[in-house]
Amino acid sequence: MNTEKALLRFLTCGSVDDGKSTLIGRLLYDTASIYDDQLTRLTQDSKRIGTQRDGLDFALLVDGLEAEREQGITIDVAYRYFSTDTRKFIIADAPGHEQYTRNMATAASVCDVAVILIDARFGVQTQTRRHSFICALMGIQHVIVAVNKMDAVQFDQAVYKQIQQDYLALIGQLDIPDVRFVPMCALTGDNVVHPSEQMPWFRGQPLLHYLHGIDVQQARAGEHFRFPVQRVSRPSASFRGYQGRITSGSIQVGDSIRLMSTGAVSRITDIRLGEQSLSQAQAPQSVTLCIADALDVSRGDLLVDKQHLSQLSDRLRARVLWFAARPLEPGAQFTLQFLTKQTRARVERLHHQIDVNSFAEVPAVMLSCNDIGVVDLRCAESVAFDDYVSHRETGAFLLVDNTTGQTVAAGMVQRALPRAGSASTPAAAGQSDVEGNPNANIRWHVPSVTSHERAAVRGHRPCVVWFTGLSGSGKSTLAHALDRRLFDMGCQSFVLDGDNLRHGLNKDLGFTPESRSENVRRTAEVAKLLTDAGIIVNAAIISPFTEDRATVRAHLSEAVDFLEVFVDTPLEECERRDPKNLYKRARAGEIANFTGISSPYETPVAPDVHLYPAKDSIEDCVEQVFQALVNRGILTQT
């Protein structure tokens, strides 16, 4: 007998009466996983309460709790086991009943493969969409669509083809890379374990064949190393080890690791499993790690690959699946529980709800039981985590009701948000609005020299002159010309040039809309610092999106003026000048997301100053901006 089998966990989902229990019973029966006494009882039960007049009612093998048997439906997740010569299988039997999204998500959370049943007579149903969506939401990468009850449609290939087509249209909207189809009749066992003689037109393989072929473990061991510390073991002065389970990747003695909470780096000196020392270990092994340095590691910390870090923040955005009878509303507080880390958290914002049938984002003021939504959460302390898509175990969490102790939501991190107190959440600065926050270790220090005092010494107030326009429109030239004029009259000013910043501060950013927004955000942060220092900032940056420019304006202190200067050079003129040959390359398709060519420029509707460098001279343009500064009272001593 083979004792080195692989292990595969899969869930089964289908609507009521799709034949899910029958399929599971058939899998157990055809793999000889049912004992004689169980078979005897099945035979008796089939005669007494079975739905199959003559044969065995395989569904009776897997129905469990008394109440369910009487109602004839499965109301919770049930786990079944069978093995073949090469694999052990764990089936998470997820219910088909409409209101039990929670149970299906629970089953999917521990599985790598989903078998989705479709009744050949009815085709793709609303619930098929829902089940597929939840599978995608929970990160299932492999779906096998079992088109069941083919006997009821005379094993007609056309019916199967139509369902296949309908399903492919549906799944195209979801992120599930691997989808296979099997036409079957679970009741008679056609294409379950053994090939069907009724469907010679089917060139694929029976279900079990596919279940044998899918390899999920290799993929996980190849991911970045993650080790959530469960417990610190200190039995004696001479031993200190960190107990936990490797959730992804692998580790060897001698490897460098990083402690996410402090950023400290150390080296693995020992990997222990029981009394043994291992030279290496991989996900999902539970081990005890010893490291070279005496770092301050405690339960809830995350040890990660030195190069490929997790995220660290006290704010995050996540999809949540709400389980409780009372609704989820913004402001509610919970215990947030990652695999080994617990902290208090508050719902800062509910962005929207996701309709599980249409997959559309719909506005919502609360989430009801079984709803799925996107929320921003603010934690009482900084926590290390990953996004769920890239690292399942370290990107998943529960929300626990502080009063009842019940698990009220399952969460999947989408991304970290800037920390509370950082510039992107000015309202949060210096506040501690999470109850009992013991760890608001980042405080906002109010400067002792006020901006009024600085202005009095310098003879001008700080402000931001924001030159926006197409590439090659003349923004930098104008910004530098204004800078010279201001400097010559004794003002303290400085140019923030978009291109220059991309050589340093922003060199990790590309030109996608997200990167452009981040580019603007960072530039705004620097501009804010400079204005806090009392300086007039001349920023030259394409900043094509209205929303980003508005964000910059809103972001500055109230006392600081913001002048939006639209450098309105027509695209044809910019393209004619093309000082850096960028337009030519963009036209040739060599540069993606090029503003004006392949990426939009949203024209300012009401700029503070509107310049036309194509017809006015540089001096005239600078004069216009200068006058605007005078009119605003920026230059107090002129």
Add this chain to the structure above:
Amino acid sequence: MGDSTSVNQSLSHLAQLESEAIAIFREVVAQMANPVLLYSIGKDSSVLLHLARKAFAPEPLPFPLLHIDTTWKFREMIAFRDATAEKFGLDLHVYTQPQGQADGLTPFSHGSARYTDVMKTQALREALARGAYDAAFGGARRDEERSRAKERVFSHRNSEQRWDPKNQRPELWGIFNGACGPGESFRVFPLSNWTEQDIWQYIAAENIAIPSLYFAKERPCVQRDGKWFMVDDDRFPLLENEQPVLKRVRFRTLGCYPLTAAIESDATTVAEIIEEMAHIRVSEREGRLIDSDSPHAMEQKKREGYF
């Protein structure tokens, strides 16, 4: 299990089951104040204990063991229990239901249902309450019985130690919500995803000691209702004209000897047991009498606080 694997080579199903169980043990010790391991001496308990020790090595086991002694266990089980505690330096607590013992409650005189209720279910509840344990590890597996298939790994019990199938917490991603009100507790099953076959393969792979009752040997037996029972001591009430005969038998599960049927077998090593298992055609609970009392015997017992 670990030393035979190399990086990026698939872990065997046993290595994965082991890893999962170890993570469960550690999580309970990290979150709960006062856990205990329910030790019932059989093969599942032996695996459970082995995994617990492996989870915390080189530390000693950070929780005690509790054995509910009905006084009707096989004599060899008690000897094995005490030798195991001695060998590993375990903190072993033994509890027997005092009233039942005083009343001379036996499976022969009061029937298996009443006897099980007092000497096992009630005894367990009393012992857990007296120890103020907030988590109790058990060796139950989901493959043992139909209603167990839905049991959580972390099964929440209310302050009466009752299991409410409608009020259990969903278990996602192996994250354990151990929030516990006053008097509430958890029953924790690290072997939930193991099958009988997994247990035997793991015993073989890790060379785990088990009572010799699992191995075939000539033992004095009588036949009742077509099943063989071992006459382990002189408390076994023989019927008129009934004489124990020597049969070559072994036990598939261990419990109270008057309630545990033997199977005829020649398997004397773990390897032979595994070989025999591959051909055996009845489930292991077939040898236990308490399950067949009523159609939903197991489920009712569970609601009442039986393991």
